[in-house]
Structure formats: structure tokens, C-alpha cells
Amino acid sequence: MSIRDDVISMKSVAAKLASSSIELRNNALSKIAENLRKNADKIFKANETDLANANVNGVSESVLKRLKFDNHKLEDVIGGINQLIGLEDPVGKVTLNRELDEGLILKRVTCPIGIIGVIFEARPDALVQIASLCIKSGNCAILKGGKETAESNRCLFNIIRESIVEAGLPEICLIQAEAHSEIDELLKCDGLVDLLIPRGSNAFVQYIMNNTKIPVMGHADGICHIFIDKDADLTKAVSVAVDAKTQYSAACNAVETILVDKEIAAKAIPKLVKALKASNVVVNADSYTADVYNAYKSETDGEVHVIADDAFNVEYLRLELGIKIVDNIDEAIAHINKYGSHHTDSIITDNKEAADKFQNMVDSAGVYVNVSTRFADGFRYGFGAEVGISTSKLHARGPVGLEGLVTYKYKLNGNGHVVTDYASGVKTFKHRDLD
DSSP, X not given: OOHHHHHHHHHHHHHHHHTSOXXXXXXXXXXXXXXXXXXXXXXXXXXXXXXXXXXXXXXXXXXXXXXXXXXXHHHHHHHHXXXXXHSOOSTTOEEEEEEEETTEEXXXXXXXXXXXXXXXXXXXXXXXXXXXXXXXXXXXXXXXXXXXXXXXXXXXXXXXXXXXXXXXXXXXXXXXXXXXXXXXXXXXXXXXXOEEEEBSOHHHHHHHHHTOSSOBOOBOOOOEEEEEOTTOOHHHHHHXXXXXXXXXXXXXXXXXXXXXXXXXXXXXXXXXXXHHHHTTOEEEEOHHHHHHHHHHOOTTSOOOXXXXXXXXXXXXXXXXXXXXXXXXXHHHHHXXXXXXXXXXXXXXXXXXXXXXXXXXXOOSSEEEESSOGGXXXXXXXXXXXXXXXXXXXXXXXXXXXXXXGEXXXXXXXXXXXXXXXXXXXXXXXXXXXXX
16 A cells, blocks of 8 residues: 555545543553553664664764663653643533633634644654654644664554554554655655644755645754853853753764854853863864954963854754854844754843843744753653754744644534624624623
8 A cells, every 4th residue: 555545545534533531532542652662672773783784885974863772761652642642632621611602602722733643853763753753732743753763763663663553542643654765655655644844954844845735844964052151151151052062072062163153262162161071072162253262272271273254154964063252142143043943042141131132032933041952852851752843933943742633623502693783783692702
């Protein structure tokens, strides 16, 4: 069968999943968590095969980090599933309850989007997170992971599908696409698939957007910034910057550029570079920043690499970043809005006015004060997990959890009401909001 045939079959059960009870969906999640732990050895063995193949094929360090699925990541995804189970049902929430007239009641009620296609990078844990979020939110899903994780994804998907069938959900409510050719086939399923969420390079996301009529939600590059304001606590600034770069450098929310106010540059930059180099971070800087650093560094602080002034639009995804001195907070904001990817950016400052200005004027999905950019994550936000991070401004923005996977419908109940009565003036609307 083709992907289109599978999606047609999926369409026939989408309403059944959308209208299923929260108890049934939560039970499916419980089965998934239970069976993932039972089959840990099988999962790790599959992942070892992927890692071995990746090493033979010379994949990058950042991909290898994402590809590895060990006991720590297993416990993380199980923890995310358990957190999801504890969250309230996102389906069936009444967000508007209005009496238009006596006996004429309008309600706006949340409902699943329907069928979602998610194309994601080489991360086995992403498959578990996405499948779990879709089940909890009552959505059917077509899942396409990176080729580097073929064995891990196949093993995980089979466990997840067996679990949901055991719980009583239709088998076809989840589909795994494995061949690269199936992506183009999926893109032609407009009228069947309701939403596509691509996770990958900017070029890949643009390809998806340019080759489908299906609505697309997602983000491409994660060029995140930290601005060290003139009123920053430098100890705090250095600690946050090192965490944002080194805690997991391959993540899209790792910092890639650090901006420093020139008023404190002479003090801040040597301390910052020394701490980053102690964590094996390669530091790049424009010529002005390099001159300031060289003038104040100690003999043991090491060197920085000089890059062009306009070369601060790079997503390194490794232990490497850029540092640039700016004249003030206004230049920092302008730089971020020009070179950033509207993902996540942070200011380090003890000045509330500066913090408020930064948060109001930086045009990103996440704008932080005195914290690491690595907090941009659905699990850390209490969403249970995330299906991805959206940098668009429509429907969902930032880490997309359960709320981003539902839409709504209007339900109007009456008793033989007709518009003619209101158009003629026989009756008038009350428009009274009910409790």
C-alpha cells in the first residue's frame, strides 16, 4: 500500500480517535510507557546498530548526540509520557459559552486537528514524544524520522503501535513512513492530511513549504542569542552562557551568539571566553571584539577566531559560538531581530527596565531574562513533551505541546430558531456570556 492509501484508511478512524475518552487515551500512554521499559534491551540493541552505521558513514558529532538513545533518554521519554498522563484532556474544553438568545446557546469547544504529518530529525526520543502527544490530543499521525535512526525508530514504533492496539485504539491511527520517497508522496496528500510539522534544516523546511498545499507549522534554524547587558551580574552571565552552550550543544535552543554591551566588555569578555574555553568551546568574534579581548586577556586565556561582522547567522550545533560587542541594548535587539531565527533569546541584566524592553521588543517565540536558552522545551514547560518548536506566529508558537495540537469548533444549540426573526426585528440577540 502507498502512503496515500494508508492515509485514506487513517481518515476513516480519525473521528473515532478524536471522540475517544481521555481514559482510553491515557491507558494507551500507560501501555506505551510500560512496554518501552519492558523492551529496553531490544531498543538499545537497535540503537547500537544505528550508531555503528552512523560512525561508518561519518555523520557529524551533532547528529551522533541526537541519535544516541540510552537508558537516560529512555527514562526521560517515559517521564514525559507520565507527565502527559497527568495533564488534563486538551479535547472538549469549552472556551466560549454564550447565550445568543433564550434557548440559543453557542459554545466554542476544542477538538483535535485531525491527521498530522511530522517529519523530524535523527532523534529516536522525538518519535516517542510526538506519537505520545498525538495520542493524548486525539490526533492521528504519520511519522517520518531521519534515515540515521531507521533501526531505532522501527523498533520504537512497533512497540508504540502494539501498545495502542492493546489499549483498544485503532492500529491505523499511527503510521510510520520509512522511505525518503514517501515524503514527496505525503506532500501530495492535501485534502487528507490536515497539518505538516517539519523539523530540520532551513532548506528542508522551505522545501516542504514550497512543495505542498497542506498547512505547514514548524521552525528551521535555531540561532539563539544571549545579550549581556551593562547592568548584568557577570558571575551570573558567565554561568548562564556556559550552560546555554554546553549543556547540550546539538539542540536547537543552544546559544549560538553572545552579545556584550561595550560598557562592560573589557571585564566581561575575558571572563566569558576563559569559561567557554575551559568547557572546550571554540570562540569566534568580530575584529573589534577580538581586539578588546586581546587587550585584556591573560596569557593563558587562549585565542579567539576572527570572523566577518556579518557572519553571525550561523547555527553551529556544536561546541562553537560567536561573540560580538554592541553599543547598547538597542543595537542588541536590532541584531537579534535581524540575524536570529525568532526561536529563543535571553538577556542577562539586573535592570528591570532593560529586561522589560528586551522582552517586549525582541521578536522571538521565547524571550528570557537571566536564564539559559536551553529552557525552551516542552517537557521543561510542563507540556509533557513537544511535537516541535514553532517560530511562526499563527496557531502555535514556541514549544508545541497539547494546546498546539488542538483547534476548535463552534457548537450552536437551539429550538427551531431562524435568522428571519432577528433580521426582521421580531427577536433581538442577548449575547450574554454564561458561567
